Amino acid sequence: MKMIGLVAAATAISVSFASASISADTLSTVKKNGFVKCGVSTGLPGFSNPDDKGKWQGLDVDVCRAVAAATLGDEKKVKYIPLTAKERFTALQSGEIDILSRNTTWTLTRDVSLGLNFAGVNYYDGQGFMVSKSLGVKSAKELDGAAVCIQSGTTTELNLADYFRQHKMKYTPVVFDTSDQTVKGFEAGRCDVLTSDQSQLYALKIKLSKPQNAMVLPEIISKEPLGPVVKQADDKWFNIVKWSLFAMVNAEELGLTSSNIDAKKKAKNPEVKRFVESDGPIAKQLGLNQDWAYQIVKQVGNYGESFDRNVGKNSPLNIDRGVNALWSKGGFMYAPPMR
Amino acid sequence: MPDNKHNLATGNVSFWNDPAKRSLLFQAILFIAVFAVGYIIYQNTQHNLESRGITTGFEFLDAEAGFGIIQSLIPYDETHSYGRTFVVGLLNTILVSALGVFFATILGFLIGIARLSHNWLISRIAAVYIEIFRNIPLLLQIFFWYFAVLRLLPGPRQSLEFSGIAFLNVRGIYLPSPILSEGFGWVLAALVIAVIAIVFIKRWAKKRQNTTGEQFPVFWASLAILIGLPFIVFLISGASLQWEIPELKGFNFRGGLTIIPELSALLIALTIYTAAFIAEIVRSGIESINKGQTEAAHALGINPGKTLQLVIIPQAMRVIIPPLTSQYLNLIKNSSLATAIGYPDLVSVFAGTTLNQTGQAIEVISMTMAVYLTLSLLVSLFMNWYNKRMALVER
Numbered sequence: 001m002k003m004i005g006l007v008a009a010a011t012a013i014s015v016s017f018a019s020a021s022i023s024a025d026t027l028s029t030v031k032k033n034g035f036v037k038c039g040v041s042t043g044l045p046g047f048s049n050p051d052d053k054g055k056w057q058g059l060d061v062d063v064c065r066a067v068a069a070a071t072l073g074d075e076k077k078v079k080y081i082p083l084t085a086k087e088r089f090t091a092l093q094s095g096e097i098d099i100l101s102r103n104t105t106w107t108l109t110r111d112v113s114l115g116l117n118f119a120g121v122n123y124y125d126g127q128g129f130m131v132s133k134s135l136g137v138k139s140a141k142e143l144d145g146a147a148v149c150i151q152s153g154t155t156t157e158l159n160l161a162d163y164f165r166q167h168k169m170k171y172t173p174v175v176f177d178t179s180d181q182t183v184k185g186f187e188a189g190r191c192d193v194l195t196s197d198q199s200q201l202y203a204l205k206i207k208l209s210k211p212q213n214a215m216v217l218p219e220i221i222s223k224e225p226l227g228p229v230v231k232q233a234d235d236k237w238f239n240i241v242k243w244s245l246f247a248m249v250n251a252e253e254l255g256l257t258s259s260n261i262d263a264k265k266k267a268k269n270p271e272v273k274r275f276v277e278s279d280g281p282i283a284k285q286l287g288l289n290q291d292w293a294y295q296i297v298k299q300v301g302n303y304g305e306s307f308d309r310n311v312g313k314n315s316p317l318n319i320d321r322g323v324n325a326l327w328s329k330g331g332f333m334y335a336p337p338m339r
Numbered sequence: 340m341p342d343n344k345h346n347l348a349t350g351n352v353s354f355w356n357d358p359a360k361r362s363l364l365f366q367a368i369l370f371i372a373v374f375a376v377g378y379i380i381y382q383n384t385q386h387n388l389e390s391r392g393i394t395t396g397f398e399f400l401d402a403e404a405g406f407g408i409i410q411s412l413i414p415y416d417e418t419h420s421y422g423r424t425f426v427v428g429l430l431n432t433i434l435v436s437a438l439g440v441f442f443a444t445i446l447g448f449l450i451g452i453a454r455l456s457h458n459w460l461i462s463r464i465a466a467v468y469i470e471i472f473r474n475i476p477l478l479l480q481i482f483f484w485y486f487a488v489l490r491l492l493p494g495p496r497q498s499l500e501f502s503g504i505a506f507l508n509v510r511g512i513y514l515p516s517p518i519l520s521e522g523f524g525w526v527l528a529a530l531v532i533a534v535i536a537i538v539f540i541k542r543w544a545k546k547r548q549n550t551t552g553e554q555f556p557v558f559w560a561s562l563a564i565l566i567g568l569p570f571i572v573f574l575i576s577g578a579s580l581q582w583e584i585p586e587l588k589g590f591n592f593r594g595g596l597t598i599i600p601e602l603s604a605l606l607i608a609l610t611i612y613t614a615a616f617i618a619e620i621v622r623s624g625i626e627s628i629n630k631g632q633t634e635a636a637h638a639l640g641i642n643p644g645k646t647l648q649l650v651i652i653p654q655a656m657r658v659i660i661p662p663l664t665s666q667y668l669n670l671i672k673n674s675s676l677a678t679a680i681g682y683p684d685l686v687s688v689f690a691g692t693t694l695n696q697t698g699q700a701i702e703v704i705s706m707t708m709a710v711y712l713t714l715s716l717l718v719s720l721f722m723n724w725y726n727k728r729m730a731l732v733e734r
Contacts, residue, residue: 153692161417
């Protein structure tokens with residue numbers, strides 16, 4: 001069935017590009033459709049996961065919502081398309097989705113050879129290992145000969161091979177299609193170790209039937225900057241997605257939240273004024289309404305709000321802000337100024 | 340009218356009224372149209388791939404793959420190329436398909452014959468088997484065997500042990516593997532000689548039966564030679580075979596031969612599912628043979644087993660082979676469901692991981708499709724040849 005999807009997508013690339021290349025302008029397509037087609041994961045708590053009412057929630061989902069708020073003025077106008085790691089790039093290349101917001105690592109190969117553009121980073125991550133406590137392992141360097149569960153088609157698969165080669169250790173890769181299957185394999189004892197981005201490990205850990213029996217090892221073996229991706233050769237759309245993300249980070253820096261933005265709007269601070277009204281010509285250059293940035297913050301919130309709600313202190317994951325704090329607070333989150 | 344007659348006679352019909360020429364023209368137009376559409380699609384794809392900055396071509400096959408694969412029939416590690424991952428995946432697909440075809444055929448024939456048994460219980464059990472496994476989607480069956488059944492096995496440290504040389508746990512079946520040393524060549528040679536001897540014995544026995552009517556127990560004699568001769572040579576050449584026994588070291592067993600649970604689950608599911616269809620094909624084949632044939636054979640004093648083997652099945656094969664071919668093709672194509680449980684077949688390794696790491700969807704997918712097409716055509720060619728051989732020779 002996955003095969004059918006891939007074949008269909010490959011055929012779509014070869015045939016339907018005829019129409020796609022004529023209307024390469026994603027913004028007009030989105031406006032015409034009345035919704036943004038957003039590629040998300042098949043279910044990863046904190047990043048993109050449907051809640052008990054079937055509504056998609058998460059840090060990655062908030063990027064989709066922000067783009068919808070900026071382009072259509074309504075964060076609800078998103079169509080979520082769950083994709084496995086293997087399917088995601090083909091789906092974007094063939095125009096099945098407008099944005100890929102699915103914990104995707106920004107790498108050189110992906111940036112230059114897939115016909116894609118990375119619009120920024122919404123989570124700085126690194127690959128780690130989760131083991132069962134009964135194994136008695138304290139460090140990743142003790143993992144020689146272990147069976148490792150991995151999700152297929154990820155940078156994780158490559159980093160893992162590199163790490164074990166570098167430390168002259170052997171491993172048995174057990175490769176699954178979705179993170180659900182990977183967790184099942186780990187729980188059933190098919191493998192000793194589950195490897196993935198650290199944030200995902202915490203998310204997958206709470207999916208285990210006995211989370212207290214598993215532990216995450218201290219080693220982080222790679223850099224994993226995760227962020228939204230768009231198709232190449234559509235600079236207008238690239239700019240919109242990029243600046244929707246920047247607007248969320250800038251809003252946090254300016255102290256604008258979904259609850260106080262209406263009050264602050266009346267204040268005389270020129271930076272805030274520029275933010276909410278976006279000075280005529282800029283919005284026009286972006287192809288958006290005057291109040292696009294205001295709509296993002298009003299409807300979705302700033303980056304800090306999104307972080308706390310989905311993965312941080314107000315969520316079951318309870319991940320520390322760490323390097324994902326603002327630059328002014330010792331983190332990496334730094335957005336270019338909006339002027 | 341006289342004009343027309345005259346034209347027909349001389350072959351001087353106007354172009355449009357000559358059916359032969361007209362059909363030739365239509366063929367030519369169709370050919371050009373098909374070719375043109377193909378060319379437009381090709382051009383369009385090239386243009387679009389280029390304008391989107393997507394890398395094209397087959398150079399990626401030489402690049403280092405950098406990821407591991409759990410099972411490979413040829414030497415493979417992360418330093419090998421993407422081209423190598425293609426071969427690894429292909430061989431794994433062929434392995435599971437060949438084993439699946441082999442076991443499904445045996446099981447299918449047994450169940451099919453059991454379905455027609457005069458024993459009420461046996462035929463009902465066969466019927467229940469067929470109806471259950473034929474009517475549940477294969478993917479669910481694969482999940483069932485992998486996630487429900489095989490998962491009940493114990494972990495590596497609590498493995499089930501078979502006299503200290505073979506082990507069974509949730510990570511797979513661990514068997515001792517033979518280490519070949521010199522002198523083992525003699526044993527292989529003896530095996531070849533045994534096979535040649537069997538062919539001669541079979542011919543001789545047939546000739547003797549034709550002239551004298553006496554039968555010779557060919558099967559048992561062949562079996563004795565096949566096992567006995569290499570074994571004697573093995574003892575004479577100094578018992579040159581050693582076994583590497585799997586040992587629990589660190590996390591897992593090491594050494595020996597490992598059969599991964601992904602392969603077992605996929606093979607069990609494919610075999611059981613396809614066998615249900617084959618059983619029905621065998622049943623319909625046998626039922627298509629006139630009951631008179633059985634009665635005639637019995638009247639000649641041939642026992643029921645021999646009747647089935649020498650009279651019924653050979654005739655039924657004519658009916659069985661064409662649909663059986665379809666089942667073999669289905670099995671080969673269904674093996675691509677491997678990706679659901681992580682068995683490293685062509686679709687999982689090449690159309691999955693390799694495609695994702697390189698992003699060259701069109702190249703990878705066309706190569707994958709070409710493989711399945713080629714495999715299917717080869718099987719179908721072979722089965723058609725076999726069918727012709729089995730066809731009833733009328734004199």
